Amino acid sequence: MNWYTEQWSNECKFSIAYDKALYSEKTPFQQIDFYQSKEFGTFFTLDGLMMVNEKDEFIYHDMIVHPAFATNPGIKKVLIIGGGDGGTAREVLRYSTVEEVVMVEIDERVFRLCQEFLPVTASGVEEDNRMTLLFEDGLAYVQNAPDHSFDLILVDSTDPISVGEGLFTTAFYQECYRVLNKDGILINQHESPYFTEYAANMKKAHQKIKNIFPITNVYQYHMPTYPSGHWLFGFASKAFDPLKDIHAEAWNSFGLQTKYYNTDLHVGAFGLPNYVKEALKRE
Ligand code: AAT
Known part of the structure; x- marks a missing residue:
């Protein structure tokens, strides 16, 4: 074998x-x-x-996309940084209310190869006329993007090594803040609390985001094939609180069939274990 x-x-x-x-x-x-x-x-x-x-991608892609839409069902303009497999774009494009999606992936080969080998995430994305696909560095893109141009930014990035490193910097998060509308939301691939190296990445990302956004939360999901299986997304916002402002009825009336996410799980996902809360406290 x-x-x-x-x-x-x-x-x-x-x-x-x-x-x-x-x-x-x-x-x-x-x-x-x-x-x-x-x-x-x-x-x-x-x-x-x-x-x-193919087996657990639904967990990650449900969780990076749907909590933001249940918090602000009015999201129309979405920026995806990374996400070359297309799974995040696929979930965003399921909302008929979304008008524009820009996806900025540094490596075009990831996307082209996923179109060939992983159609479950990549197929149909390029063909959707709301979609703009750009193959460039996400940090460079936000540095040049106009103020207040998106309702939602989804950072679907690799770990902060090699090409992904620039996406875990204060400079990047500051640009995201500037590029978001007055009630904009940022979702960040927040790493994992369990193994030391990943937990250090989580802490660093969280502290940086906390210094910039007035509302910051962290939510968890279970990803069997990522180290330890216990993974997090950061939820940062200029106006909306993901628990106080959840619009469960509005989200359910979108009528989307999801295999992982639901609005009860939304509330539970923000309840963190004590050791994770402790690690996320300002040092
Ligand atoms: N949808 C889950 C898949 C990913 S892949 C993350 C993508 O981010 C990769 O395709 C990579 O090429 C892209 N990327 C990395 N750095 C940059 C950058 N600077 N600008 C734009 N795109 C970038 C996420 C997996 C998470 C894994 C956690 N262990």
């Missing part, structure tokens, strides 16, 4: 048996590998880290 193995900490590894290595390419930005497995279906890794697989 062939095993894909990922180092989760210095002393912990996670492995998936695969039937076939489907494709491998080194781009100017990163190493991309696609595999075919029985347990998780097709999956791809960037620089040896699991990004997306």
Whole structure:
């Protein structure tokens, strides 16, 4: 049997048996590998880290998108940073009320390869006429974007190593704040509280965002193939509180069928374990 193995900490590894290595390419930005497995279906890794697989992608993509729409059902203009597999765009485009989606992915090869090998996330995204696809650095994009041009920014990024690093900086979050409307929301790939290295990334990202946005929250979801399985998104906003301002009825009347997210889970997801609350406190 062939095993894909990922180092989760210095002393912990996670492995998936695969039937076939489907494709491998080194781009100017990163190493991309696609595999075919029985347990998780097709999956791809960037620089040896699991990004997306057919079996649990619905969890991540439901959770990065829907809590913001239940908080502000009036979202019309959305900016996605990263998200090259297309799964985040797919979920956003399900809202017929959304008028414009800009997706800024640094590596066009991720998107093209997902169109070929991972249609579950990538298919239909490019064809939607509300969609603008740009292949450039997300930090450079926000630096040049006009003030108050989006209702929602979704940071669907890799970990803060190599190309993803610029997306975990104060400069980036400040630009996001400027580019958002007066009641804008930022959702950030917030890493994980469990293993030390990921927890350090989580803390740093959170402190930076907290220094910029008046309302900051963190919510959790269970992602079986990401290190420890316990992952977080940051919710930052200029006006809306995700618990006080939840519009459960309005969200439910969109009539979207979701496999993970619902408005009861929305409330529960913001209830964090004590050790996570402690780690997120200002130092
Ligand atoms: N939808 C879940 C998949 C991802 S992939 C994250 C994407 O961010 C990758 O395609 C990568 O090329 C892109 N990216 C990285 N840095 C930048 C940048 N500076 N500008 C634009 N796009 C970028 C997220 C997986 C999360 C994994 C957590 N362990």
